Amino acid sequence: MGLHGKPLNINIDDQPTVALKLDDAVASWDVLASFMERFLEQWESESLPPRVADFLPPEPGIFRRMVLIELIKIDMEYRRQRNCDFLRLEDYHERFPELARPDGMPTDLIFEEYHVRKTSGEQVDLQEYGQRFPSQADAIARLFKLDHHTMTTSLSDGLAHSKFSTGDRVGDFYLMSSLGAGAFGSVFLARQETMQRLVALKISMDRGTEAQTLAQLDHPNIVRVYDQCRLPGQNLRLLYMQFVAGGTLQSVIREGNRRQSRDVKVLADTVAATLDKTGVVSASNVPLKSELVGRSWSEVTCRIGMELASALHYAHEQGILHRDVKPANVLLEANGTAKLADFNISFSSQLEGTSPAAYFGGSLAYMSPEQLEACHPEHHRQASDLDGRSDVFSLGVLLWELLFGSRPFGDEEIVGSWYTSLLDMAEIRREQVPQPKQMPTDDVGRRLVAILRRCLKPEPRDRYQTAELLARDLGMCLEPRVAQLQERSKRGLMGWASHHPVLACIAAGIGPNAIAGFFNYVYNDQAIIRKLEGTNAFDAFWNVQFVINGIAFPLATIISVWYLWPIVKGLRQVHDQEEPTDLLLSRRRAFRLGRFVSYLGITEWIIAGIAFPVALHILLGGLERQWYFHFVGSLLICGMIAAAYPFFFLSTLAIRAFIPPMFQAEPMNKSDVRELRWLSRHMDWFLYLAGGVPAAGIMLLLVAGHIDDPQSGLALKVLSTVGAIGFGFALSLSRSVHADIEALLKCSELFTDTRDSDRT
Numbered sequence: 016m017g018l019h020g021k022p023l024n025i026n027i028d029d030q031p032t033v034a035l036k037l038d039d040a041v042a043s044w045d046v047l048a049s050f051m052e053r054f055l056e057q058w059e060s061e062s063l064p065p066r067v068a069d070f071l072p073p074e075p076g077i078f079r080r081m082v083l084i085e086l087i088k089i090d091m092e093y094r095r096q097r098n099c100d101f102l103r104l105e106d107y108h109e110r111f112p113e114l115a116r117p118d119g120m121p122t123d124l125i126f127e128e129y130h131v132r133k134t135s136g137e138q139v140d141l142q143e144y145g146q147r148f149p150s151q152a153d154a155i156a157r158l159f160k161l162d163h164h165t166m167t168t169s170l171s172d173g174l175a176h177s178k179f180s181t182g183d184r185v186g187d188f189y190l191m192s193s194l195g196a197g198a199f200g201s202v203f204l205a206r207q208e209t210m211q212r213l214v215a216l217k218i219s220m221d222r223g224t225e226a227q228t229l230a231q232l233d234h235p236n237i238v239r240v241y242d243q244c245r246l247p248g249q250n251l252r253l254l255y256m257q258f259v260a261g262g263t264l265q266s267v268i269r270e271g272n273r274r275q276s277r278d279v280k281v282l283a284d285t286v287a288a289t290l291d292k293t294g295v296v297s298a299s300n301v302p303l304k305s306e307l308v309g310r311s312w313s314e315v316t317c318r319i320g321m322e323l324a325s326a327l328h329y330a331h332e333q334g335i336l337h338r339d340v341k342p343a344n345v346l347l348e349a350n351g352t353a354k355l356a357d358f359n360i361s362f363s364s365q366l367e368g369t370s371p372a373a374y375f376g377g378s379l380a381y382m383s384p385e386q387l388e389a390c391h392p393e394h395h396r397q398a399s400d401l402d403g404r405s406d407v408f409s410l411g412v413l414l415w416e417l418l419f420g421s422r423p424f425g426d427e428e429i430v431g432s433w434y435t436s437l438l439d440m441a442e443i444r445r446e447q448v449p450q451p452k453q454m455p456t457d458d459v460g461r462r463l464v465a466i467l468r469r470c471l472k473p474e475p476r477d478r479y480q481t482a483e484l485l486a487r488d489l490g491m492c493l494e495p496r497v498a499q500l501q502e503r504s505k506r507g508l509m510g511w512a513s514h515h516p517v518l519a520c521i522a523a524g525i526g527p528n529a530i531a532g533f534f535n536y537v538y539n540d541q542a543i544i545r546k547l548e549g550t551n552a553f554d555a556f557w558n559v560q561f562v563i564n565g566i567a568f569p570l571a572t573i574i575s576v577w578y579l580w581p582i583v584k585g586l587r588q589v590h591d592q593e594e595p596t597d598l599l600l601s602r603r604r605a606f607r608l609g610r611f612v613s614y615l616g617i618t619e620w621i622i623a624g625i626a627f628p629v630a631l632h633i634l635l636g637g638l639e640r641q642w643y644f645h646f647v648g649s650l651l652i653c654g655m656i657a658a659a660y661p662f663f664f665l666s667t668l669a670i671r672a673f674i675p676p677m678f679q680a681e682p683m684n685k686s687d688v689r690e691l692r693w694l695s696r697h698m699d700w701f702l703y704l705a706g707g708v709p710a711a712g713i714m715l716l717l718v719a720g721h722i723d724d725p726q727s728g729l730a731l732k733v734l735s736t737v738g739a740i741g742f743g744f745a746l747s748l749s750r751s752v753h754a755d756i757e758a759l760l761k762c763s764e765l766f767t768d769t770r771d772s773d774r775t
Contacts, residue, residue, distance in 0.1 A: 050082045058093045088127045095135045122154045188216050214255040231333050236326035238356040261347035262289030272420045277312045301349035313460035317489045319353045320414045324486035326355040331403040340409035341381045383408035384441040384473050391437045404475040411470025423449035445473040462492045487682040496758035504675035512672040516583050523664035524612045531657035555634040567619045578611050589680045598681045605673040606690035609666035613658040620654020659705035663748045670755050688763045695756045698749050705745040
């Protein structure tokens with residue numbers, strides 16, 4: 016006999032488990048809410064308890080069981096509130112055998128019964144549940160570790176918001192139109208009367224910390240929350256926030272799939288249709304921003320992804336994880352700017368409103384494998400184990416769907432219970448390598464796929480370690496030259512230099528100086544030493560040459576290696592995938608390396624220009640004044656010519672071999688931007704040096720009247736040849752590196768860290 020003497024002649028045949036596609040589960044979420052609302056209305060309108068069986072869908076399978084679980088939760092709560100005969104789970108199982116198939120009594124139902132009994136004042140022994148449901152003992156023990164007197168797994172608590180509709184007045188707000196609704200909240204375009212402004216008003220159950228969470232966040236790509244208030248006696252909260260008029264990214268994806276095409280026109284048309292629907296602003300008055308107009312779909316996806324990754328990084332820096340990144344939670348401004356919304360989910364499988372069924376509103380499809388495991392009450396992984404890399408995975412799924420129109424792991428299905436499906440989905444993510452149905456043909460698209468595959472790595476340690484690094488790579492993806500720099504630093508000559516920076520820098524720094532030193536030796540020997548009186552002048556010159564070069568070159572090498580060492584250390588840490596200790600110093604040294612070595616070389620050449628005549632004066636017992644000037648002049652000219660080329664060589668190594676790997680490990684900041692601009696200016700100065708000094712040397716020889724001197728003729732030929740060839744080479748190298756710097760600077764405008772560092 017059933018309640019009130021009425022027989023319950025319910026006979027549910029033993030039906031096999033039916034697989035429900037995840038997209039079907041998403042669509043069925045609203046249907047689930049409608050079943051719950053009908054059951055709630057019956058409880059509110061009738062004095063006798065309604066029969067659960069009368070409100071179930073007729074077709075057996077996953078969806079029926081899902082509805083059954085939620086209706087039982089409602090039934091238990093109302094029976095306790097109305098002092099009706101309280102049914103325990105065994106009673107429901109007797110009437111609905113499907114309830115415990117295929118893997119036992121649902122854990123959230125067990126906990127819901129405990130919650131209802133405890134909150135009604137009944138003394139409940141936790142061991143009782145372990146004895147009643149021994150196969151679920153571990154999961155029950157885990158759930159009961161928390162303070163549970165305020166917790167519930169029932170989804171019905173969130174349905175009270177549904178009684179509001181367009182035209183109602185709620186507190187200080189007039190509801191103008193509906194922007195969206197779900198089982199946990201309704202969102203309206205509303206006018207706040209006291210402030211005379213339009214807001215997005217979210218009406219939801221008064222629980223969670225969404226308002227406190229969002230109030231901490233102030234970022235151009237995060238929806239701004241103004242404030243919150245509560246409706247007394249109704250257990251509802253009003254959260255009013257910035258109104259974002261362009262709709263959701265989910266609408267863009269759906270429209271692209273409907274048209275079977277994805278381009279910027281789909282984005283523009285979807286935003287325009289949403290604007291026309293709300294009537295707040297005309298699409299013709301707010302065109303898409305220039306960064307999106309005329310771009311390929313790969314570039315649009317990169318741009319949106321960069322904005323969202325930047326928003327996630329900012330939130331993570333504040334200690335906030337989103338945990339529900341999906342297209343429905345990305346809002347679009349009228350100009351196409353993406354904004355992240357709905358930080359309401361602070362997921363834990365043990366916390367209120369976060370039963371697995373709640374996440375089948377679409378979120379499970381975007382979860383990382385570790386978050387799916389944390390959702391399972393019997394898995395050892397806890398929600399506290401999750402970090403920002405889980406959000407990075409979810410963003411990767413979102414961007415993959417935006418790029419291709421479908422998610423990376425195919426049409427996932429719910430087979431068996433919710434909890435079994437969680438582990439199955441986690442396993443799919445660990446075993447499958449995402450493959451697009453058709454690889455993009457453009458360079459940006461191919462680079463984007465590689466980036467997204469890294470986001471979707473099953474192990475968190477293999478993904479981008481921060482959302483900032485993801486934003487950086489997405490920004491670089493939009494700059495082909497920067498992407499080429501990254502590739503060039505991994506292979507060929509630049510790849511070798513990146514792994515052997517000391518050898519590369521010694522060759523780049525010493526080579527030009529050694530050539531200039533040899534020319535200076537030959538010139539001084541013929542133009543000065545052979546004209547000196549005495550048979551021992553050459554021996555003295557050779558000895559002085561040997562001593563000075565024996566000191567100058569090793570000393571310059573030692574000083575240069577000392578200056579280079581932070582670069583060596585930083586590159587080694589990056590290549591070995593170690594945690595960098597001070598990449599800011601390493602990058603600063605790399606940017607300044609060419610200048611430092613060039614200034615060091617000029618200094619040594621000037622000192623040598625003074626040391627040569629002084630030493631010869633001592634060894635020879637005297638030296639005429641004209642030879643002093645001759646020595647100083649020849650060494651100064653050779654030194655300045657020699658200094659220009661190490662600058663270009665070392666700066667090229669810095670930009671193409673040293674800096675790209677460092678940017679892979681730590682994004683560019685404002686200090687790097689300043690260094691890049693300084694380096695760009697020095698490129699011009701040293702270019703003048705490379706072309707101007709040989710010309711000045713030729714002019715000095717002409718003014719001095721040594722044009723007929725054979726030695727001067729040799730110098731003129733060398734200076735002319737070196738000046739012409741060297742300047743052409745320096746000009747070509749300068750233009751190429753200038754273009755690299757400009758590309759990096761352009762990238763920096765997209766994602767430069769707003770914080771300056773004071774480290775030196």
